[in-house]
Amino acid sequence: MWNDIKQFNILSLFKSVRSAILCLFSILIVVTMIIFFLISINYTKKTVLENSTDYASRLVRQVNHDIDSYIDYMENISSLVIHGGDVQQYLFTGMMGKNKQEAYNRILTQFRTVVETRRDISNIAVVTLDGQYIINDGKDQLNKNIQLENVEWYKEALEGVDRILTSSHVQNVIQNNYKWVITFSRGIQNPETKEIQAVFFIDLNYKILKELCERNSLAKDSYVFIIDKSGQIIYHPKQQLLYNGLTTEKIADVLTCESDYFVTQEGEKSKLYTISVSEKTGWRVIGVAAISELMKNKEETQNLYIITAVVLLCIAVILANFFTTAIARPIKKLKDSMKEVEKGNFKNAGVVVRSGREIGSLENSFNVMTIKIQELMEQIIYEQKQKRKSELKALRSQINPHFLYNTLDSIIWMAEGGKNREVVRMTSALAKLLRQSISNEEELISLEREVDYVRNYLIIQKMRYKDKLEYEIEVDKKIQKENIINLILQPLVENAIYHGIKYKGAKGLIRIEGYEEKEKILLKVIDNGIGMDEETLQGIFYKSKDKEGSSGVGVYNVQTRIQLFYGAEYGLRFESTFGEGTTVTILLPKNVSAKEGNGA
16 A cells, blocks of 8 residues: 555646646646635625724724713703802792792793703703702703602712712603703702702703714714713614613623624624723723624725635636636546436436546446346346246136135025026126226226125125125215225225124125315225234234135235335235124225236
């Protein structure tokens, strides 16, 4: 084996050194171009991702800065209102009469000006512990169904927290004014007692956050959302879907991320998350962009790589194709011939031997092998057909003598009893049966003829057994023209008489039914004879001769013939209860043509 390895040379794979060199050169160019292209793609992807990440980070930082600036402005408004003098004097100095009304009017003017000039502010209000309040233009009232002391931001403001900024929610403390807002609130200290005895709050319109986030877009289908320190959603463009559980976000990953970005590993659905944390509010502004959208920008960068790679690759492929075609042509023809052999088409499988080298020797060997296989297959097919015909003829020869023996036995029995009329009738019926049986060389006959055959048989047996046997035949007319293999009902009827009815003390009944079910033909032979126990039922298909007046092979032969002709899924099924009777069901296919029987 080692000597074979040492003697192996790459040149031996080709017809000449020239073709080998050209082919290897082409392969080298192709491999080089592929490596170059892959490196370029990866480098470009990495560069685009880094640039996109940097841009997205700057974008969310800008959004965060805008929000912080906006919150600063709200703080300035709150400081102006709280420390402007009118609010504290109105709430805590105990002024009365005209002075108090003037202070109240100045506060309302200030509130009205803020609301009217700032579309981003939905509500501005002051609420005291003893139930006093000033809301917007003075027309709005507190919601009587809401206990302010149970509202979280109100409680925190009273506890002295300097600035309370809630997540997005529906404001419900103002009656008939239920808007999606973000509430900014601060406690108001009584100058005399130094205790917080009132709360000032501004409801920021939820739409302002939407505008800030939506005007900063990284790519198509990208978006920006905001969460607070605990991960609660402040703003999200698909907030309703989040609340209804129809979409999710990587909130846990955002909260635990130590850098300012991360990429989800979801194949084609991977996303870039960039994060900016506000030192003022603690909010996190997160930009989300699909990697697939970001990577669209790399196409321009890659165009030069692709053009260069395609040109060089085309040159290499043309050269390789030109020189390998001559080498591969005979092998391709040999492969096509093998496919024809796989399909069983041996006539078109031969190949023309055009070379005296190794490939020519292989072609010649293939031709010899194909011819030999064809001859063997034809011989096997012929032998199998002959074997099947012999088996079916043997099965028929086993059934016919058995039936003839029992019929003649009945005629002899009646002749000995001097029943000449019955002898004539039975002999006439037997003649019809024999004529139909002997003259019928076809494997397939119509169900109608098979039923007539078994009806004549039952006429003879009824004459023989007189008061011990009755029969009924009910076969659906829709299936009477269907073709079935001949002589399958009579052996089963005979079996029912000799093994069921004969040993019954009272009169026996044999019923034959035929109908269609799920594109199948079902024939049933039902008797009310002595039935079978479980052990006898289990061995019903074993070939034996243990019963008087029967060859013992009727059931076995019928089952064998059906499965030989139609397949293993068809045949007989026995149901029997000892002392009550037996039902034999024959399952056959529909729409079997007479040609199928002739080819058996």
